[in-house]
Amino acid sequence: MRVTELDRASVDHVLTTTRAVRRRLDLDRPVPLHVVYECLEIGLQAPTGFNLQNWRWLVVTDPELRCALASIYRRALRPFIEMMDAHTPADDQVTQRVSVSSWYLAEHLEHVPVHLIPCTTSRVVDEREMWASQGFDTDHWNMAASSVYGEVWPAAWSCMLALRSRGLGSSLTMIHLAAEPEVAELLGIPEGVSQAGLLPVAYFQGEDFRPGSRRPLAEVAFQERWGETLEALRES
Ligand SMILES: Cc1cc2nc3c(=O)[nH]c(=O)nc-3n(C[C@H](O)[C@H](O)[C@H](O)COP(=O)(O)O)c2cc1C
Numbered sequence: 001m002r003v004t005e006l007d008r009a010s011v012d013h014v015l016t017t018t019r020a021v022r023r024r025l026d027l028d029r030p031v032p033l034h035v036v037y038e039c040l041e042i043g044l045q046a047p048t049g050f051n052l053q054n055w056r057w058l059v060v061t062d063p064e065l066r067c068a069l070a071s072i073y074r075r076a077l078r079p080f081i082e083m084m085d086a087h088t089p090a091d092d093q094v095t096q097r098v099s100v101s102s103w104y105l106a107e108h109l110e111h112v113p114v115h116l117i118p119c120t121t122s123r124v125v126d127e128r129e130m131w132a133s134q135g136f137d138t139d140h141w142n143m144a145a146s147s148v149y150g151e152v153w154p155a156a157w158s159c160m161l162a163l164r165s166r167g168l169g170s171s172l173t174m175i176h177l178a179a180e181p182e183v184a185e186l187l188g189i190p191e192g193v194s195q196a197g198l199l200p201v202a203y204f205q206g207e208d209f210r211p212g213s214r215r216p217l218a219e220v221a222f223q224e225r226w227g228e229t230l231e232a233l234r235e236s
Contacts, residue, residue, distance in 0.1 A: 025205070040116075056119040069176065075179065076177075122147075127140075
C-alpha cells in the first residue's frame, strides 16, 4: 500500500486513543483466541536489536492460572497503591483516578479473559556481563536494561494497538514483576527469561476513547541541546 493510500486519520486515531483500559473491560464477553494471535503476529513486525527477535509470549486463559496471577498481582500492587495514595496531593485528581482504576483492575484481574505475558530471552544482569566481557570499560546497566526490555515493548505496544483497532482493550502493567520468580514458577518460565509485564485483554465497553491528557510537546522535547526550545516554537 502506498503512503498516499493510507487512511492516516484512522491510523492517527488509533495511535492517539489507545488507552490503559481497566474499568471499561467487558469481563463477560469471550475473546476469540484467533484475534489475539492475529494481534501478536502484527506485534512481531516490531524492531529488535540485531533483529534477534528474543521476544517470547505467554497467552494465559486457564481460570486457575489467572486466579493465581491475580492474587500475586494484588499482593504486589497493594504497597505501591498505599505509597501513591499517601503521597498524592488531595487536588491531584488525575493520579487519584489512576490509583482507583489500577486497583479496580487488580480486583477483577482473574475475570479478564486473556492475560498476555511478554517476555524476552535475555536478562539485564547477563547482558551487562556480556558487555563487560567485551572489554567495555564503563558501567553498562542502562545499555543492558534498554536493550533487554527494548526487545519486547515495541512488539507489545504494536499488539495493543492492533487489539484496540479490533475493539479489545488492554493495559500495560508490570507490577507483578515484584514477584517475578513466583510467576515464573507458576507458568514454567525458564531461568534466563525476563518477563516484561502483563497485558490483561478483553473487549472494551463503549464506543470509543479520547486522547489522554499529556504534557505539552514544548515541555518535553528539546532542540539540539537539552533545555532548548523547539525551533518552530521559539518566539521570533
Ligand atoms: C512502564 C509502565 C508501567 C505501567 N504499569 C502499570 C501497572 O502496573 N498497572 C496498571 O494498571 N497500569 C500500568 N501502566 C499504565 C499507565 O498507568 C498508563 O499508561 C498511564 O496512566 C496513562 O494512561 P493512558 O494510557 O490511559 O493515557 C504502566 C505504564 C507504563 C508505561
